[in-house]
Amino acid sequence: MKRGLLFPTTLLLLLLLGTIHAQPTPDPLDGGDYAQVYARAQAGGDAVTASRAAAAMTEYRAGGRDWTARAVQAARQATTTRPGDPDAQLALGSALGLQARAGGYTLGALNTAQQARAALDRALSLAPDRPDIQAVLAEWHAGAWAKAGIFSGGNQDRARTLATAAARRAPDTLFVQAHAGIALSLIHDSQARATLTRAATLNADTPLERDLQTQAKRVLEGLKP
Structure with missing residues (x-):
């Protein structure tokens, strides 16, 4: 009888521990x-x-x-x-x-x-599969291209490929949508508005997210019609 009770109790404990560890770790910058x-x-x-x-x-x-x-x-x-x-x-x-x-x-x-x-x-x-890194690298290529063209080492096609891949992979991640959208705006890509709009409408629950969203909204407002 005791062994029969021990097993489900142990299993429940393991499941609870797994649930705890599965929770996302808060970003120290969130505050x-x-x-x-x-x-x-x-x-x-x-x-x-x-x-x-x-x-x-x-x-x-x-x-x-x-x-x-x-x-x-x-x-x-x-x-x-x-x-x-x-x-x-x-x-x-x-x-x-x-x-x-x-x-x-x-x-x-x-x-x-x-x-x-x-x-x-x-x-x-x-x-290679992290969309946040893809989005930031996309912004580098787009910013370099916008600043000095081919002389900068930036590549607008690389920027577009990385940004669209990142945005597609993480549609609900504000950081990715914001930086991918900024990258697309710098190379005047037609997908910039939709990506930045997505960033502007996602939930922003922390000060860090609100700072990111404010930045995305500012770029969105500056896009030409």
Whole structure:
């Protein structure tokens, strides 16, 4: 009798544990206080989160070049420690992309942009099926093409392929729809409006998601009829 009761109890426990582990892990940036997240991540040795938080300060809080430099520094630390981690490579590519954008039309900015692309290419090679990486790499190609055409190394066809694949693979992920839509808008693709509209209408339940959605809406409003 006791053995008969033990089995379903153990099975139920395993199922409950599986359910707990199946829950998505909250993003540390969700709360929107990116400066505080950066400080905590730095203190805790989480270089990837520190880089992402510093980049968010630049992107959504007008943090300026100091925050961009912190994003790059933390990402370099992450890739040195964990070169095979796609999230570390994605953080580095994103941070360097922000730095290149702030550098204007200079050889230094071009070099930084190429480093950003190399990091994003590494991220995609490590995780070829991740739509978030596809969307960010698509935005790199689209932004580079829009800025300097063929001389930048950007490829509008590559941008279109990556962006549409990412948007198709993750239709309910705001991050992917926003960045894929921005990429498509930069190359004036006809799918940009629908993709950005999708990003603008998805649920935005956290400050981070609302920041992303605001960015997508701003680009959507700037599209020509």
